[in-house]
Amino acid sequence: MGILEKIGEIEREISRTQKNKATEYHLGLLKAKLAKYRQQLIEPTGKPGAKGEGFDVMKSGDARVALIGFPSVGKSTLLNTLTATHSESANYEFTTLTCIPGVIEYNGANIQLLDLPGIIEGAAAGKGRGRQVIAVARTADVVIMMLDATKKEIQRELLTKELESVGIRLNKQKPNIYFKQKKGGGISFNSTLPLTKCNEKLVQMILHEWKIFNAEVLFREDCTSDDFVDVILGSRVYLECIYVYNKIDQISIEEVDRLARMPDTVVVSCNVKLNLDYLLETVWEYLALVRVYTKKRGERPDFDGGLILRRGCTVEHVCHLIHRTIVNTFKYALVWGTSVKYSPQRVGLNHLMNHDDVIQIVKK
């Protein structure tokens, strides 16, 4: 029996099994098995070069955003609207057959936008260009899941499932579970809080399924057994996702309003150019980029040459971006902007920078 058949069989058994207290272990185990086969599917062993297949596109700019969606939802139209690059768009499916990169210039940052072929159901199992598309999605900082506002609601769920089955988790935090394989000593299980969705027995059964007999497990959060499987596999990617409903020129205002209120969602029309400014604002927000200006003593800040960093960056990060040896001669920095109480304020290497701050570095 091939892996796909095995997966199909387990999926059928899961859907046949009623969900209740008595079947909890059985279901947990089935799901762990499912994850194991899927893992084999996306990482075929023994075949050199089988891994890492994907479209070869150089990462460039300050961040990368990938456009994922079913065929003809308007991905290429969005790329054509937001960037200077042209990607063929037409009213038939699979117009785009490869990965086409464009650049969005926003707040002084260069954001790489990747147009990709449409995904079809079964993409994870190798249908269409699914695997290559998914391989590119894994390298993105933010994913735009583009949806057709005129199509049925289920599309969002189907695509999410497709991505989940290859280990992509959208808008989810990594489960807070400590897991370490050991050489001996059996399985030690602990939790820092009462668990309602998983327990020691289930964890042990799952570990045995993976042939792990010695390990340390500590749940620091009320996670499910699925979360635990994710932690064992380790190869999960946690990505920020913006759900973008396109073609709102074709639906009622009530429907637009309903869609726009959903979490992580932006409604647009690429053809009529509706709400694209708000989409860019949202992309910026999700990328969590920060622009910082440098200034030399006695001179005006260099407002043309802002540095692009991530939210949470410190003065030390800024130093590294300017030159890797600067920290060695760093004495203190003067900062103007919203990250300080007084402008300028003297700060050290650990000071957190805000968007649009100005910094002057004083050397020893």
Ligand SMILES: Nc1nc2c(ncn2[C@@H]2O[C@H](COP(=O)(O)OP(=O)(O)OP(=O)(O)O)[C@@H](O)[C@H]2O)c(=O)[nH]1
């Ligand atoms: N009504 C309407 N049609 C749109 C809008 N945006 C795109 N379209 C149309 O949708 C069709 C598909 O657009 P594409 O940009 O080729 O879609 P795609 O997602 O890149 O499709 P594939 O590359 O085949 O996966 C084209 O006929 C576009 O003109 C929109 O905002 N409103």
Ligand SMILES: [K+]
């Ligand atoms: K198309």
Ligand SMILES: [Mg+2]
């Ligand atoms: Mg296209």
